[in-house]
Amino acid sequence: MENYEKQVNNVSPEPILPSENDLILKVNGGELHCNKSKMMESSEFFRGMFESDMKEAKANCVQVQETDIEAMAAVVDFCMTGRIEMSSDTVHCVAEIACKYQVPRLISMCSFFLRDSMTDENCLSTMFFAETFFLKEAYSKSKNYVLWNFMNLIEKEEFLEMDVCHLKTIIDHPQLNVKCELETLEAILCWVNHRRRERIVLLSEILQETKLLDFCYGADLELMKNSPDIVDNCSGDLISKMNAVKNYEKRVRCIPHQLISVGAHVESDTSEDEKEMKLHRGHIVSYDVDTGHMMPYTETPDGCLVSHDVLMGKKGYSACVQGEKIFMSGGENTLGKNTWMMTIWCYSSLEKTWSVVAKLRTPRRHHAMCTLGKSSLLLMGGFGRYRYRLDSVEEWNCETRKWCHRAPLPEKMVNIRACQCKEKVFVTKNGSPSSLFSYNPQADQWTSHPLQFNFGDLAFDAKRIWMIPDDELLYVGLDNMDTVLQFNTITHQEMRCSLFNNQGTFDASTYDFLQLIPEYLNETCEVFQALRRVFHIQGNVCRDRLCSFFVCFVKNEVFALPYFPD
Template sequence: MQSISGMAGFERTLNSHVDSKGACSEQNAEGASDPVFKFRDSSHSAFVLQGLNHLRLSKKFTDVVLCAGDEEITCHRAVLALCSCYFNAMFSHDMQESHIQNVTLNGVQPSILSTIIEFLYTGEIDITEQNAQAVLEAASLFQISSLEAACSIFMREHMDPSNCIGILQFADLHNLTDLYKKAEDFSIAQFSEVCLSEEFLQLPEALLLKCLSKDLYLDSEETAYEAAMNWIKSDLENRGGSLPAVLNALRLPFLSPYSLTKASDDPIISQNPECVSAIEEAKRYQNMHLNEWQQLKSVKCEPRNYREVVIILGSMSIDDVEIQHKTIMYDPESRVRSLLEPPPFQKYEKIQTAAPLGSNVMVRTNLGNAWLYLPHENVWTGVASPTQPRWHGKLVACNNHVYLVGGYGLNRTVLENVEKYKPDTNTWEVVTTLPTQLLTGTQ
C-alpha cells in the first residue's frame, strides 16, 4: 500500500494487483524471457473521477460555464461531451457553444442542472418523489441514458393511484415507451381508485378517451361512466362539447337499466341529441336476444375485465322477536368479507327472492315490497311493486332484465302471468303467460 500526494491536498491510496506469480514472462526475439510486471490499479478510475470533480469545484482547467437562471456551473467540456450525447453534439460541431465561455441552457431548473452535473462528475444522485420527473426530463434532454433508466425504475416502483396519471402524462409527453406502458397497465388494473385522484380530472381529452376505451378492471361500468361524467362536469364550459365522444368510449350497454334511466335524465345528456341517441342505442342493445348480442361486432358490446364478487343477503332472528338484516360482500380473489349497508326493512320484513339487475341486486320481501341494492353506491332504494299482489313468486334475471315468475295471488290463486320490471319508468308490465301455472314454493 502506498500513499501518493495528489493535487492541492487531494490524495488517494493505490491498490496494486499482480497475477498469482507476481510477474509473467514473455519471449523476446532471441527466445529469452523478459520479465513483465502486470500492474492494475483498481482505484484509478475512481481517483480520476474524484479528481475531475475536485478540479471542477476548484475551477481548475475548466473551459465552459453552464448557465440556468441565476445558477452558473463551471465544468470541463471533455467530461460533459463524454457523458452526454447532447453536449457532445453541442461541442463537436461548428456551433457557437463550441467556443464561447458561457453557455445558457433554457428549460432546465437551476437546481436540477446542478444535480445533473454533480451526477456526471460523481456517478451518484439522490432520486426522490419530489425531483424524479424533473431529473428524468433533464436526463432525457441531455441524453444521459443511465440516468433516464434509473429515474424510470424509481417512478415505476413508487407508482400509486394518486400519481399514476401524472406519470402517464409525463411518459406520453416525453415518449418514454416502457414507463408509459407501466403507467397505463397500472391505471387499467386500478382504475376504480385512479379515477378518484385530482390528476384524473386534469387528463387531456385524447388520453381520457384512450383510457376509457381500454378493458378496465371494474366492479361495474357505472364506475367508468361516473368517472367520465366527473371529468366533463369539472370543466363543463370547455368540455361539454366532448360529451358525445366520451359516451362513445364507454360500454353503455353494460350500465344497469336503472343507471341508463338516470343518465337519460341528466340535463347535459338530455339536451344533446347525439347523447340521447347513444343512450337509446344502449337500451336497444339491452333488449336484444342473447344470440343477436353475440353477433354484434361493436366494442360497446364487449365486456370489460369486471371484478366479480358475491353479495350475500339474509337475516337472523334475535330471540324469535327481532329480525336483524345483513348485507355482506365476499371477494373470492382476496378472500375478504365486508359488511355493507343493511336493508332498511320493516320490523317483520325479510327477503324472499333476489336476482341481479345489471350490476345491482333486486329483492322482493315477504310483505310483497321490491327493493334495489346498488353495490357501487352501497345504498338501498325502494322500487315499485308488481301490478298484482303476489306471494312466493321468484325473481329471474335474463339479458340485464328482471322477471317475476310464479307464486299465488289473492284467494291463493296460482298465477300464470310473468311480469318484467322496467327501470326507465320504475314500473312492472305483464309480458307473457306461463303455459302451465307455477307455484314456486312456500315459505
C-alpha cells in the first residue's frame, strides 16, 4: 500500500476558492459542496464539462447521477484535499466512481490498494473487477495470483460462485499452474458440484468449448473418458472428440521461468561481463540463456547475505526455491566475529517483496537447506559456533510457522548439498563423496547408500558439488570432473554419464572443466536433457549457449523461478 500512501502524502490541501468557483453537486437527495477549479484539476470529466459549451459549464449547481453518496463524497473530498481513507469495504465503489469521473490519481491509488490487499479469498473478484475498470496494477497481480495458486482456490467461495464464462477463461489459459489436466477436471467438477442440479448440464459445454482436451495426454485422457461424471452427463459428440484426440497435436501449458543465481561466484580472473556484477553486490542476479549474460534481478535487504565473489563460500549461507519463492538462511558475514545471519529470508517473485519468515534456533553456516513437501524447509548440518560440526536437522513449517527437530544426519557434515527428489531428501558432502544419504520424512529416518561410483582423486580439489533432481533420477557431479553420477532413487542403480564427446584429444583428468570447449560438449548426455527440463530451457539453444549455461550452473547456485510480468 506504500504506493498510494506516498501519492497522498505528496499532495498539500488548499482552501476552497470562494464565489464563482463554488460548486454544489446534488447526489441522491443530498448535496456536496466543493470547488469547481479543484474538481477540474483532479477530474478529466469535470474539466471537460466546465470547459465545454454545455449549460453546466456556467452553473454552480450540477446534478450527479449516483446512488452511493458516501462513495461520491469520498471522491469529491479526494479531489479537494488529495486525501482519502481507503478500506476493503469502500475501494470498489470509490474505484468505480473514480473511473466514471476520470480521476487518474485516485484510479491508480485504488489499483495499488487492490493489488496490495490480495488474498485467496478475494483474488478472483479482484481480477474480474480490475479487468472491467482497467486497473492495470491490480489486474496484472491478480491474474498472476489466480493462475499460479489455482488449485488452492477451487474450494473458495469466489471460485464456486463465479459464472461459467469466467471459469472457461481461466481453464483456457496456457499458463494455468496444474500438474496435469486431471487437476483441471477436478476444479471443474468442484465448481459443478457446488450447484450440481443446475450446473451438471454445463459440464459437456465446458469440456467442448475450452482447450482442456488440447492440453491432455494419454493416460489422463483415458481416465477422463471413464469418469462417471463424463460418461453419464456428457454428449456423444464430446466422447467422439476425446477419442479423436492425437497426442502429437498436444499443446503444453507453459509457465515462464527465469534463471536466478543467489550469489554468483565472480572471481578475479573472470570475464569483463562478470566483473561488472561486482557493481551489484547487493543483488540477486538472473541469467539469460540466449545471451549468456547476468543481470541484476532484485536487490537484497540489509542483513541478507549475498556475495558475488569467492567470499560467498566463506560466508556459508544456504538457499533453495519452493514454488515462486527463494529462501536464504544462515551464514556468517565475517568469520569468527559472531556476525551470524539468524534469519530465514524469503523473496516472492509473485509479490516481488522480501520478508523474514523465521528466526534460526541454531547458528549455521556451510549447511544445507532444501524444501520438504510443499510447505516446509529442512536445515541440515554445517558449522555452528566455534566451528563445531553439526549433525542436527530442523524443519521449519511455513504454514504453521513452527520449528521441530528431525532425525539427525548419519554423521556430522559441512559443505553439503541437498535436494528433494520424489518424496525424499538426498544429501551428500563435498570432498570425496562415497555415499548418498536419503531421508524419509514419513518414517523420520536416514538411509545410507554407499556408491560404487568412484569420483577419484580430483574430488578432493573440487570447490563445489552439484545435484540435479529429475523425476526419480538424481545427477551428482563436481565442478572439476567430466563424469557425472546418475542415481535412480527408486532402484538405487548407478550409471556414469560422460559430459564430453569423442572429439579432440585431451586428458580429461587434467582438463579445466570450467573452461569447457563447446565442441567437446556431449549434447545428447542425459545430464543436459535433465538440465533443460529442470530449468525450463525451451526451444533450440545452440551448443555454445548451452555450454555457457552449464558452466554457470556448475560455478553458481542457480534456480528456476516462475516469471510474473508486471
